[in-house]
Amino acid sequence: MGLLGKLSFKDQAFRLREDAILDATTRILSGKGFDLMTMDDVANAVGISKPSLYKHFKSKDDLVGEAMVRLIDGALAFLADMPADLSAKQKLAALLEWALRVRLEGGMPFLPSTSPQVREMLMKNLKYVMRVMKLNGQIEKFITSAQKAGDLNPALPVDVILFSYYSRTCDPAVEFLQLYSKLGTDDIVTHMLHVCFEGLQA
Amino acid sequence: MGLLGKLSFKDQAFRLREDAILDATTRILSGKGFDLMTMDDVANAVGISKPSLYKHFKSKDDLVGEAMVRLIDGALAFLADMPADLSAKQKLAALLEWALRVRLEGGMPFLPSTSPQVREMLMKNLKYVMRVMKLNGQIEKFITSAQKAGDLNPALPVDVILFSYYSRTCDPAVEFLQLYSKLGTDDIVTHMLHVCFEGLQA
DNA sequence: AATAAAATCTACTGATCAGTAACTTTTTTT
DNA sequence: AAAAAAAGTTACTGATCAGTAGATTTTATT
Numbered sequence: 001m002g003l004l005g006k007l008s009f010k011d012q013a014f015r016l017r018e019d020a021i022l023d024a025t026t027r028i029l030s031g032k033g034f035d036l037m038t039m040d041d042v043a044n045a046v047g048i049s050k051p052s053l054y055k056h057f058k059s060k061d062d063l064v065g066e067a068m069v070r071l072i073d074g075a076l077a078f079l080a081d082m083p084a085d086l087s088a089k090q091k092l093a094a095l096l097e098w099a100l101r102v103r104l105e106g107g108m109p110f111l112p113s114t115s116p117q118v119r120e121m122l123m124k125n126l127k128y129v130m131r132v133m134k135l136n137g138q139i140e141k142f143i144t145s146a147q148k149a150g151d152l153n154p155a156l157p158v159d160v161i162l163f164s165y166y167s168r169t170c171d172p173a174v175e176f177l178q179l180y181s182k183l184g185t186d187d188i189v190t191h192m193l194h195v196c197f198e199g200l201q202a
Numbered sequence: 203m204g205l206l207g208k209l210s211f212k213d214q215a216f217r218l219r220e221d222a223i224l225d226a227t228t229r230i231l232s233g234k235g236f237d238l239m240t241m242d243d244v245a246n247a248v249g250i251s252k253p254s255l256y257k258h259f260k261s262k263d264d265l266v267g268e269a270m271v272r273l274i275d276g277a278l279a280f281l282a283d284m285p286a287d288l289s290a291k292q293k294l295a296a297l298l299e300w301a302l303r304v305r306l307e308g309g310m311p312f313l314p315s316t317s318p319q320v321r322e323m324l325m326k327n328l329k330y331v332m333r334v335m336k337l338n339g340q341i342e343k344f345i346t347s348a349q350k351a352g353d354l355n356p357a358l359p360v361d362v363i364l365f366s367y368y369s370r371t372c373d374p375a376v377e378f379l380q381l382y383s384k385l386g387t388d389d390i391v392t393h394m395l396h397v398c399f400e401g402l403q404a
Numbered sequence: 405a406a407t408a409a410a411a412t413c414t415a416c417t418g419a420t421c422a423g424t425a426a427c428t429t430t431t432t433t434t
Numbered sequence: 435a436a437a438a439a440a441a442g443t444t445a446c447t448g449a450t451c452a453g454t455a456g457a458t459t460t461t462a463t464t
Contacts, residue, residue, distance in 0.1 A: 003314030033317055035237040038451060049413050051454075060452065088262045089403075111213045115235055153396075153404045159383040161402055163375035170374075172316045173365035181361040191362045194355075200363055201291075202355045240421060251443050253424075262422065 018056045020046050025067045030108035034064060034118050065125035071108065072131040075099070079138055088145035092165065093193055095139075099169040100189050104178065107169025122171065128192060169197040214316050220258045222248050227269045232310035236320050237267060267327035274333040277301070281340055290347035291354060294367065294393055296342075301371040302391050306380065311372025312337075341367065370398040 024045035028037045039060055043050040057063040078098050082091055103109060113119055117144060136178050143161050146152040173195075177188050213239060230239045241262055245252040265361075268301040273343035280300050284293055315321055324330050345363050348354040354363060379390050 033320065035235070035238070036317075036319060039453080040451075050452085051414090052412060053451075055411080102345075111374060114377050115238070116233065117238060141352060147404075150404050152402050153400070156393060156396070156402070157383070157385065159379060159385070160332045160375070160397065163378040164373070164394075164397045164402060166378075167373050167375045171366070171369050172313060173362070173369045174369075175316050176365040182357070183359065183361070191358060194358070195362065195366045195401065197395070197401045199354070199399045200354050200358070200366060201399045202349075202352050237444080242421075250423085254442060256423075322410080389462090 014056075017046070017048075021053060021056055021063070021120075022067050022070055025073070025160055027106055028107060029064065029067060030103070034113070034121075035116070039063075061121050061125075061139070065122060065128050068122060069127050069131060072128070072135055075135055076101070076131065076138075079135075087149060087151060088142040089149070089197075092139070092142050092143055092146065093197065096169055097189055097193060100174060100192055101185070103170070103174055104185050104188065106165075108174060111166045111170045136162070153198070165196070168192065171196075216258075219248070219250070223255060223258055224269050224272055227265055228273070228310055229308055230362070231266065231269060231300050232308060236315070236317070236323075239266075241265075242360070251310070263323050263327075267324060267330050270312070270324060271327070271329050271333060273304075273310065274330070274337055277312060277337055278333065278340075281337075289351060289353060290344040291351070291399075294341070294344050294348065295399070298367070298371055298398060299391055299395060302376060302389070302394055305372065305376055306390065312374045313368045338364070367398070370394065373398075 022043060024042050025037070028041050028045065032041070037060075039050050039053055042063070043053055043105050046053075053063065057066060075095065075098070078095060079091070082094060086094065097111070113122070140158060140162060143152060143158055143165070147154045147158075147161075171192060174188060176191060177191075181188075183191070222246060226244050227239070230243050230247060234243070239262075241252050241255055244265070245255055248255075255265065259268060275298070277297065278391060280297060281293070284296060288296065288393070301312065315324070342360060343368070345354060345360055349356045349360075349363075373394060376390060376394060379385050379393075383390075
C-alpha cells in the first residue's frame, strides 16, 4: 500500500473537496446568479478559506465555467444512457424532464445566459463551448428527426424550436410555481412538459 | 404667461429629463440586468452627473422601481385601449405580441425577476406591487374566460397558465433568435405567439 | 526529534460602486 | 448690479469583492 496508497487517498480527498466546491457553486449560482455570487459565499458554504478555492480553480470565471461544464456533462451522460428505442420526441421530453427535476432540486439551468457578460465569459471557456456544441448537435438532430416523424411542427424553423426548447429547460414558471402554488414536483413537471409540447390552447 | 409659464416650462424640462433617465435605465436594465447596471451608466447615458440623478430618484432601487412601474403602466394602458370585441384569448395574444415587440425594440420584460434579491426589492415598492396585482388580476380574468370559452386548455391550472404566459413575454428564445438567426422581427413574433399557444408539436 | 515542504489561513491590495460633501456654476431675487 | 438661492458638478467616503502576500499550521522527509 505504502506510498501509492497515501498519494491516491490524498488525490481522492482533493477531488472530493473539488466536488464540494462545485456543488456549493451550483447551489449558489442557482439562487443568486453569477453576478451576485461571491467567492466568499462559496468558501463559506464549503467551510474553507477563500484563497483555498484558488488551489482548485484559477479564478471565479474558471470555477463557474467548470460548474457549467459538469452540468452539461450530466445532460450528455443522460442522453448517452437513454434507451435506444425511444422516438426523437420522447428523447427530447425525457431530457426536458431531467432538466426540470435537476432545477426543482436546487440545480441550475443549462441555457446559455441572456446576460452578454456571462455569455462572453463562457464563450472563452473551450471545454464549455465544445460541450455546448455537442449537446446542441444532438438536440438539433432530435428536432429534425421529430419533425420528419411528424411529432414536431415542421412549419417551425429548427432555430425557433431549439431556442424555445432550451428556454423551456429553464422556464421561470417553474420557480414561481414552486414558490407560489400548491403543486408538487411531479405535477409541475407534468404541466411543464405539456405546456412545452402542446402549448396553452385547448 | 409670466410666472406660471416659466414654472411650467421648468417643470416640463424636469419631467423630460426624468423620462430620459427612465429611458436610459430601461435600455441598460434590458442589456445588463439590475445587478450590473450602475448609476454612473445611467448618468453617462443621459449626459448628466451621477448626483443629479438623485434630484429625481431617492436611490437606485427607487429608479428601477419607477422604470418597472412605467413599463407595467404601459401594459395596463395597452389593455385599456384594446377593442372590446376581442375574445379573451385574442387579448392575451395581443398583449403578448405587444410585450414581445417592446423587447425586440430594446425594452425589457415585465415578468418579476427570478432573482430573490430583485424580487424582494420590488416587493417593497408599493406603486409597483399595486400595478402588478392589477395586471395579474386582468390576465387571470382573461385566462379563466378563455378556458370557459374552450380557447385555453381547461385541464391546466390557472397558475400554470399564468406563469407560463408571463414567462413567454420574456422568453429568452427571443434574444437568441435576434442574435443568432436570420429571422426578422415579424417572423420572430409570429413564431413566438405560435409556440406559446400551440406548443412545439405538430 | 528536527527540518523542510506543503497547505491553509488572516490580513491585505486595488478596483468598483452607491450615495454624499463640498465646491462651482447658473438662475432667481432683491 | 449684487446677493441669494438653486442646480449641477467634482471629489470624496465607506462598503464590497476578486485575487494576493505573508503568517501560521499541518504534513512529509530526514
